[in-house]
Amino acid sequence: MHSSYVIGVDFGTDSVRSLLLNTSTGAQLSSHTFFYPRWKAGLYCNRSANQYRQHPLDYIEGLEHTIKACLADVSPEIRSQIKAIGIDTTGSTPCPVSAEGIPLAMLPAFAENPNAMFILWKDHTALQAAEQINAASLRFPTNYLAYxxxxxxxxxxxxxxxxxxxxxxxxxxxxxxxLEHSDWMPMLLTGKKLQDVQRNICAAGHKALWSEAFNGFPPLAFFEAIDPHLKKMAAQMPGTFVTSEKSAGTISPEWAATLGLSTNVIVCNGIIDAHAGAIGAELTPYHLVKIMGTSTCDIMVVPPQDLQGKNINGICGQVMGSVLPEFVGLEAGQSAFGDIFQWYVSLLTWSIQSTGGHSTDLSSQLLSALANEAAKIPGDAHTALSIDWFNGRRTPNANQSLHGALLGLTLGSDAASIFRSLAEGACFGARAINDCFISQGIPIHGITAIGGIAKKSPYIMQMLANILQLPIRVHRSENTCAIGAAMNAATAAGIHPSVSDAIRAMGQGFEQTWQPDPAMQQSTDHRYKQYLQSGKYIETVHL
Incomplete structure (x- = not known):
């Protein structure tokens, strides 16, 4: 009896990674990463304007490079037993497409136009547009933003x-x-026409107002109240809406030949990377999974009968089937986490950068040195207080117009103490998310952390456990998003009857648990109250 294999493809902010897994054991046979060359060169982005765009060619080249590299690592026999490909992407990362489903940036007339490219999740150029949508929603007796x-x-x-x-x-x-990036990739690989595209309800529900409660999208009158163009777009939204563990079809002959795969390989529907990461991290009901990277996404699943029509306010959505098909998926998060520390390092190394001497190794060394020095500061020492809204606030109560802050600086505030304040503020932002759930009757039975910070920063992880006052277990794998996509793929191929079964068979387990220090509870509670009070003040300041 032959083993079977699947490929999980994880399109992140900076790179794409493909992973080849055994469907029976979850054993990893190969993994390869491709850094987007146009993104790396800073093309089509304007940081000062919060504009972040990605060219579809970065995605296509990365997909081809990483899958071919994975296949080159294994025998022809294993290649012949690859059954499915699963895909996750950042989100919301949509792109304007032609009637043929081609991203406009792939057409000669738009090849260098950033507005014709995929608009990355962290792009905040649409601030006024979001305000326009929120204002229009107030005119309707039905709250179309409830979910x-x-x-x-x-x-x-x-x-x-x-x-x-x-x-x-x-x-x-x-x-x-x-089209969302997570919908375009399966369509591309299967060669489907636009009218046959399957849009995943993970992205549609959490980012585009699709809900079973509305039998789809809100009515056209809602979109017309916002803008006539949105009404036109909503009226001709092609495709069907499906959960992410379903098959989108088999790989097209063209892509099968390009990659060296059988045309029988199934392509799974797409999913947002954080939700795939929660699957790969082996989530269970009421266990919060924190995906900790440049920003954070917090994912939880809840039995639908426990909600009984309740809407959880202030989060990034509740969508039936967005993570596991039999549960309601709840999403929250912080718009900046690791990005805050990278910003601070960039400030400290400005003079080196200006002479061309900055390197990734230097950033890592400086972050490590800052953490080591910050750890020496007594818990009751006076340090500045940080508000973590450096990229706006995602949860609780999304407001991207807000700004971060450092309060209580003195001439004695040194680099390490400021770093401590920034780390503390980011952890307080995480606690505010927990409180948002708990205050609305959603208990948190445990926390799992995944992502680069969970693996690489003991200082921040211990501080986070202290501030949340909960143990935090760290998942063993560094590739949980790709693993989650692969678990979906194994389900789409019928190898496992459900995603939960795929999790049990292919899960990688956990490597350590951070325990909160009870001696820190009083001081962290006091500082957290100051954080909340200061945040209320910052909301009144309009810059």
Whole structure:
């Protein structure tokens, strides 16, 4: 009896990684990463304007490179037993496409136009558009924002579409519709036509207002109240809406030949990377999975009968089947986490950068040195207080117009103490998310952490456990998003009857648990109250 294998493809912010796994044991046979060359060169982005765009060629080249590299590592016999490909991507990362489903940036007329590219999740150019959507929602007796926490974010699908329609009429008029990155990749690999695209309800529900409660999207009158162009786009939204563990079809002959795979290989529907990461991290009901990277995403699943029609306010959505098909998926998060520390390192190394001497190794060394020195500061020492909204606030209560802050600085504030304040503020932001759930009757039975910070920063992980006052277990794998996509793929191929069965068979387990220090509870509680009070003040300051 032959073993079977699947490929999980994880499209992240900076790179794409493909992973080849055994479906019976979860054993990893090969893993390869491709860094997006155009993104790495800073093309099509403008940090000062919060504009972050990615060219579809970065994705296509990365997909081909990483899968071919994985296949080159294994025998022909193993290659012949690959059954399915699963895909996760960042989100909301949508793109305007033609009537043929081609991203406009792939057409000669738009090849260098950032507005015709994929608009990355962290792009905040659509702030006014999001405000326009929120204002329009108040005119209706039905709360069409109820299932996205009560406020629409500049990071999401309709706001980005509306912003481009206001600022670039050429792109607006050329776009037949918009597709999330997580929907375009399966369509590309299967060769399906646009009218046959399967849109995943993970992205549609958490980012685009799709809900079973509305029998799909809100009515056209809602979109017309926002802008006539949105009504047009909503009226001609092609495709069906499905959970992510379903098959999108088999790989097209063209892509099978390009990659060296059988045309019988199934392509799974897409899913947002954080939700795939929660699957790969072996989530269970009421156990919060924190995906800790440049930002954070917090994912939980809850039995639908426990909610009984309750809407959880202030989060990034509750969607039936968005993570595991039999549960309601709840999403929250912070718009900046690791990005805050990288920003601080960039400030400290500015003079070195200006002479061309900065390196990734130097950043890592400096972060390590800062953490070591910050750890020596007594818990009751006076340090500045940080508000973590450096990229706006995602949860609780999305508001991307807010700004971060450092309060209580003195001439004695040194580099290590400021770093401590930034780390503390980021951890307080995480506690505010926990409180948002708990205050609305959603208990948190445990926490699992995944991502680079969970693996590489003992200082921040211990501080986080102290501030949350909960143990935090760290997942063993560094590739949980790709593993989650692979688990979906194994389910789509019928190898496992459900995603939960795939988790049990292919899970990688946990490597350590961070325990809170009870001696720190009083001081962290006091500082957290100061954080909340200061945050209320910062919300009143308009810069």
């Amino acid at each position: 996205v926490g009560g406020a629409y974010s500049t990071e999401w699908f309709w706001a980005k579409m509306l912003h481009i329609s206001h600022t670039d009429h050429t792109v607006r008029d050329a776009a037949f519709t918009w």
